[in-house]
Amino acid sequence: MLGNFVYCNPTKLYFGTTALEGLREELPKYGKNVLLIYGGGSIKKNGIYDAVLKILKECGKNVYEDAGVMPNPTSEKVYDGIRRARESKADLLLAVGGGSVIDYAKAVSVSVHCKEDFWEKYYVGGAEPDCEIVPVGAVLTMVGTGSEMNGGSVITNHEQKLKIGHVFGENVFPKFSCLNPEFTFTLPEYQMVAGFYDIMCHILEQYLSDTDDNTSDYVMEGLMRSLIHSSLIALKDPKNYEARSNIMWTATWALNTFVAMGKTTDWEVHMLGHAVGAYTNATHGMTLSAVSMAYYHHILPYGLAKFARFAVNVWGVDAAGKTEKQVAEEGLSRMADWMRKLGLAMDLKTLGVTPDMIEGIADATFINQGGYKVLERKDVVSILKESL
Ligand code: NZQ
Ligand code: ZN
Numbered sequence: 001m002l003g004n005f006v007y008c009n010p011t012k013l014y015f016g017t018t019a020l021e022g023l024r025e026e027l028p029k030y031g032k033n034v035l036l037i038y039g040g041g042s043i044k045k046n047g048i049y050d051a052v053l054k055i056l057k058e059c060g061k062n063v064y065e066d067a068g069v070m071p072n073p074t075s076e077k078v079y080d081g082i083r084r085a086r087e088s089k090a091d092l093l094l095a096v097g098g099g100s101v102i103d104y105a106k107a108v109s110v111s112v113h114c115k116e117d118f119w120e121k122y123y124v125g126g127a128e129p130d131c132e133i134v135p136v137g138a139v140l141t142m143v144g145t146g147s148e149m150n151g152g153s154v155i156t157n158h159e160q161k162l163k164i165g166h167v168f169g170e171n172v173f174p175k176f177s178c179l180n181p182e183f184t185f186t187l188p189e190y191q192m193v194a195g196f197y198d199i200m201c202h203i204l205e206q207y208l209s210d211t212d213d214n215t216s217d218y219v220m221e222g223l224m225r226s227l228i229h230s231s232l233i234a235l236k237d238p239k240n241y242e243a244r245s246n247i248m249w250t251a252t253w254a255l256n257t258f259v260a261m262g263k264t265t266d267w268e269v270h271m272l273g274h275a276v277g278a279y280t281n282a283t284h285g286m287t288l289s290a291v292s293m294a295y296y297h298h299i300l301p302y303g304l305a306k307f308a309r310f311a312v313n314v315w316g317v318d319a320a321g322k323t324e325k326q327v328a329e330e331g332l333s334r335m336a337d338w339m340r341k342l343g344l345a346m347d348l349k350t351l352g353v354t355p356d357m358i359e360g361i362a363d364a365t366f367i368n369q370g371g372y373k374v375l376e377r378k379d380v381v382s383i384l385k386e387s388l
Pocket of ligand 2: 145198201202270284
């Protein structure tokens, strides 16, 4: 049975080859000062920077820049961004990049007018903003996180060895996002496939919870089937617009809060992945793939019926003459084959984790309550050791 919920997603999307034109419609709604936020320079190489700047100038904006947002953005960089946003008196934070750039822009947006320390207040303390929020707009260049249409913002504090995500309310969602699938064509394969797995994992975090019959689970099965199909096409032919546009749209729906309505959710793979990220700074999707198989095998006995349904409805396993456990395990084995085909990290060693880091990573892993088995610390350690 679906639980009670209130649903609102305020982000306006412009999707397709003309998506950037959406900027022209949106920019007049905001004041003159725009802080253009981007990463390490990919947008300068592929022409997206020039295209965005041209529109900003044509719309008469004063453009200030905040470049160099790194993958897995750090708390130190956020302090720098807050300073820049204050100095430029930014009326709009325009994030051009992937999840890291958009997450970072959200962190800055709630901190410009905040009198307290942003890290302690929002990320360690989990508080909601009670100050003015500078609006965020986004131009997406890397597909996976869903940050373009949600309130998630994940920041890493290297000193404290913590990577923490805050899921802000709808007032922090991007006001608008421009999604042109062609903008993702220049992604290196490693990032592309990491993003594909991030999408899969987001869906599974919400699918592998609850035992009742609800609409969201059917929607999620469709999203996963579409992703599996299109990912294999994109792997062979990265410029295949049909595949890349389907994946972009699937990623947005995987984490724009819609499929989580009325359900409990798990998110434990992300807790493990974020802790690994805090220790290694590895690519987000790869931290998830490296721990997933050990985690799913660990919880399979507690969610057997759902794992069997996943095997049949998503992986096309023929259940005839097999036990529920055999069906469920065959589903996971097909999933592992798909992951290997994509070239995902299947163990933690590949990401630079060494045995002496295991206890620290376990300490940095938050334990959630919504999965089929609520882990104890010893489960976390054994999953991490198995993933090595
Ligand atoms: O920095 P540049 O030079 O732009 O290069 C980036 C970066 O190195 C590159 N890239 C992006 N678009 C490109 C491109 N290269 C060539 N062509 C393009 N079109 O890709 C690299 C990775 O970018 P990044 O933004 O770090 O990747 P992603 O979108 O996966 O974001 C990862 C961050 O998002 C967080 C992760 O933990 C991580 O910190 N997440 C955010 C979530 C949310 N907001 O809801 C949920 C997720 O589960 C996740 O935790
Ligand atoms: Zn993720």
